[in-house]
Amino acid sequence: MSSIAARLRTLPALTGDLPEVDPFSLSADPAEAFVEWLTVAIDAGVPEPHALAVATVDSAGNPSARVVLLTDVRDGCWVFATDARSEKARDLTADPRCALTVYWQPLGRQVRITGRAEHVPEAERRADFLARSPSSRASLIAAHPGESLASVEQMQQAVKRARDRVDREPGLVADDWQVWAVRAEQVEFWQGVSDRAHMRLQYRWDGVRWDRRLVSP
Template sequence: MTEATRSLLRSLPSLAGRAPLSDFGDLPSDPVTLFLEWLDLARASDVAEPHAMTLSTVDASGVPDARILLLKDVDARGWAFASTRNSAKGAQLESQPHAALTFWWQPLARSVRVRGSVVEASREESLADLRARSAAAQEGVAPDDWTLWRVEPTRVEFWQGAPDRHHVRIVYLRDGDGWRIED
């Protein structure tokens, strides 16, 4: 890397979003509730495609891979996304059924990270998701190849950035059938 490149990168603004004023004292008992609150704020703040997320997986050799997908659903069962089973991500999930999701809402200087095991939804749910796509998006997709997966989280981190670098992290850890918030 040249000195010019280093200087350029250091000169770029960082964490320039409008960090919302937040009271983190009264947190919900589960991460889904907080995620939906943050997603609603992202939508209300006109964040472009607030349901876009980075899906990170590893291949059979343990080499990481990442790509952008859209969140299809989130509930107590987990965070859902879909693709074809015969894709690289499908093969990776078959051999290593664990993943991480990362949401980045730059205008709000907020991020949410979700990680856990990945399970396939029922065939009916996968087909319903495929049918919900536009005709153009369904074209060329074999119905038996389309798969809806869910990340069943063991850890969910909510991150609020701050220009002074005093970031706030709220971490939910799976604790039996419930959640505990890490101090």
């Protein structure tokens, strides 16, 4: 066993006062159930409860995952934004199938969503960009995802120039800004339990309604 493996085995897991869950007390609609759990996480002070892992595959089937921020849950969709030049945007354009994961560690809760991503209307795309802080908009305008940089200072100067432009043009919206809505086909709610008798509740869309079942962890 390597030294890091030995050290990892000493780390505690599923610590703290984990909430008890009656799985069938959750809404029959997984989006509504998600909002219920998200609200609990926000009220409990979970750090960055809107952090969302997005997994995609490229045209060759190579997987990739990264963390973004969830911006909305509505109409059965989980919504996030990205740059059209980013790897995730290219992947979703080629293959809209994707998987999302949220983990609220202090509550021992995880939610997994799989489905297909679709673009939102232009008005919503623009509104999302303009709702962000001037500093955030400047950073997004200055960025060129994946391109090489000669130094840290190069990016800092690009952000400074972009911030000057944002201040001069407060209605400016980056052409490459995209907002994606993932329409769920399967959603799983996982509640960790200290004795390891974990709870897994799966929702599957059968084309007409959501089928809900409890499964073994």
